[in-house]
């Protein structure tokens with residue numbers, strides 16, 4: 510068992526992840542290897558749920574599976590009684606393969622295809638988070654063709670932009686996502702759904718961004734949603750059963766990060782919704798959240814083997830590992846920062862500051878710009894911490910490197926949950942030209 514930020518080391522001086530010696534894991538599964546601390550994932554889901562339960566509100570913790578979507582992860586989420594959100598037919602297919610209860614699935618996305626909507630409706634998923642007018646028409650077409658009905662949430666852009674990296678802002682008005690509230694688009698969408706006998710207007714949704722450290726944005730967005738609900742109650746006698754405030758709760762990647770606890774986010778959101786609904790004399794809706802990063806991020810580690818080293822005189826040493834931007838694009842894409850330790854020398858003191866480079870054919874393939882480490886040798890194991898969200902999920906086969914294996918560890922027991930890709934896998938879909 511491990512808490513975010515805590516580091517477990519055994520008598521051999523090896524980093525331990527949920528009871529398993531990382532050096533032994535590497536011996537068995539090789540590198541690059543993605544390892545998840547299952548206890549940490551379970552704890553994180555339970556922490557979110559506990560706050561809702563303490564406040565006696567109806568709720569759903571819906572894991573945003575885009576952060577890490579595999580069959581094993583969906584099964585783990587199901588064991589913890591949480592919901593999931595999917596954003597593609599592929600994520601939905603994974604949920605189906607995992608045996609996930611599909612009535613607990615929400616389907617997001619700003620351009621769901623006809624085929625994706627057909628798949629969602631025929632599998633009777635819990636709710637479609639409708640994003641735009643085109644989708645209302647497509648969904649209606651699918652529902653008529655299949656003679657079905659479905660629950661709908663409307664995705665709204667509440668005009669709240671969270672303080673975060675620019676690429677992650679999705680709540681502001683100038684966004685590709687959702688119906689704009691201010692211009693009246695949201696109201697128009699509501700009327701269309703209310704008039705459609707095949708769509709059950711279950712509630713409203715807003716997601717304001719990702720890797721957010723303050724509660725203010727969530728509180729503001731939640732208040733705006735409740736104000737809108739009050740307006741709709743007056744105008745249309747409509748009250749939402751569900752108010753979904755999205756995900757985006759920030760995590761600690763480096764010592765410089767100081768996110769508030771998951772409990773604090775949820776508590777502030779619940780209190781804001783309670784207060785505002787009471788003011789407007791509305792029924793208290795169920796509150797749904799969609800944490801992705803905060804559930805899997807801190808629980809994940811990328812393990813690499815150190816290979817070559819280049820000392821640039823007067824500048825710095827480059828220490829290269831056997832992975833890089835193919836298994837973690839975030840440093841190259843978002844200038845995301847991480848910290849790493851030598852997993853096989855976890856008790857040794859740092860002696861130098863190095864740049865951790867990947868093996869890909871790109872100068873920008875740097876995993877960590879500045880990392881203090883003990884003296885390292887080829888063959889040492891580097892453990893990058895907090896890589897569990899949007900790491901493996903965004904992995905590619907660039908340079909035709911196979912994607913890593915993924916191992917789940919729980920109380921010392923390791924289980925391979927995604928096999929390492931083979932060279933054969935890499936050419937599997939290729940067809941000969943001659």
Ligand SMILES: Cc1ncc(COP(=O)(O)O)c(C=O)c1O
Pocket residue numbers: 573576594617679716718719720755756757758799800801802803898
């Ligand atoms: C609609 C929606 N819900 C949930 C999430 C999950 O966000 P995070 O992983 O930051 O918790 C995202 C991604 O930002 C999203 O777009």
Ligand SMILES: N[C@@H](CCCC[NH3+])C(=O)O
Pocket residue numbers: 575677719720839843898899
């Ligand atoms: N992929 C982004 C987060 C995207 C959030 C999804 N809406 C990251 O790694 O930080």
